[in-house]
Amino acid sequence: MSNSIRDREFRLSIRGKLILSLSLIGITLLVSSVISMMEYTRMSTYVSDLIAGNIRSINSAQKLSELSSTYNLDLLTVIGDDGQNVLVPTFDEDEFLNSCDTLKSTVSNPAVLQLADSVMYSFSAYMLTSYELKNVLLDDFTDTRDWYFFTLQPKYKALKTYIDSMTEVIYGDLQKNSFTFQRGFYRSIVPGFVAVLVGLILILLLMFFMIAYYVNPLAKMLKHLQAYKDGTKRDYEYTFEGNDELSTLNNDIREIVGENIQQKKRVSALRDALSQKSMI
Numbered sequence: 001m002s003n004s005i006r007d008r009e010f011r012l013s014i015r016g017k018l019i020l021s022l023s024l025i026g027i028t029l030l031v032s033s034v035i036s037m038m039e040y041t042r043m044s045t046y047v048s049d050l051i052a053g054n055i056r057s058i059n060s061a062q063k064l065s066e067l068s069s070t071y072n073l074d075l076l077t078v079i080g081d082d083g084q085n086v087l088v089p090t091f092d093e094d095e096f097l098n099s100c101d102t103l104k105s106t107v108s109n110p111a112v113l114q115l116a117d118s119v120m121y122s123f124s125a126y127m128l129t130s131y132e133l134k135n136v137l138l139d140d141f142t143d144t145r146d147w148y149f150f151t152l153q154p155k156y157k158a159l160k161t162y163i164d165s166m167t168e169v170i171y172g173d174l175q176k177n178s179f180t181f182q183r184g185f186y187r188s189i190v191p192g193f194v195a196v197l198v199g200l201i202l203i204l205l206l207m208f209f210m211i212a213y214y215v216n217p218l219a220k221m222l223k224h225l226q227a228y229k230d231g232t233k234r235d236y237e238y239t240f241e242g243n244d245e246l247s248t249l250n251n252d253i254r255e256i257v258g259e260n261i262q263q264k265k266r267v268s269a270l271r272d273a274l275s276q277k278s279m280i
Helices: 002-009 014-080 093-105 110-130 133-138 144-230 245-279
Strands: none
Touching: 014 093, 014 110, 014 133, 014 144, 093 110, 110 144, 133 144, 144 245
């Protein structure tokens, strides 16, 4: 008796089984979607910051290149005036140094930082050499063109080489971060793909569960009940194991059919008795 009461207390109804199955599918899809969104947001924010830093660094490197190139061309213009203009072009060193400091603050690649230091050293050497221009122009024994191409220009080429090398390294970081972003995107959708796959498997299992434990028993119950009604079988013989509403329904049908059989027997016996009395 206690076992029967305990079975009834823990019996899960058909509605409960369906709700539980569908809830598990929904929870699985929801959790995986949240994980996918969180992973994508994390990767997107992290890599976007890296890419934005690379772009700022590239802009700063281009600014350094433009400033030095413009100043170098201004010096060449003065050289081309054959000494008539002895005014040395001005150069905004503060802007150059600020751009270099900004670049160093936006990168974490040791190679870029090392090249940035090299840019600073070569810039100092180039500027110190350029300050000699006024004296060179005033000196009658110095060929200004030789001084420009053989003394100043090598310093400028060294500066430009370091700036270009630093820009190439930054571009490499940008490509790597872009690839990381793409790889992170595909990695972030993996939980969603897995969730869809698990959801499909759960749906197939639920379908199998419904067919095996509900659709097939109902079909067999109807078949046996129809066989009893048609007279093919004299009794309702279908039984299956279960402890839910479907099992209760099958037991109730068997009881009703059994009562119907007993009723038919009583009616038949009553008819026989009345027939014998009429014959007497």
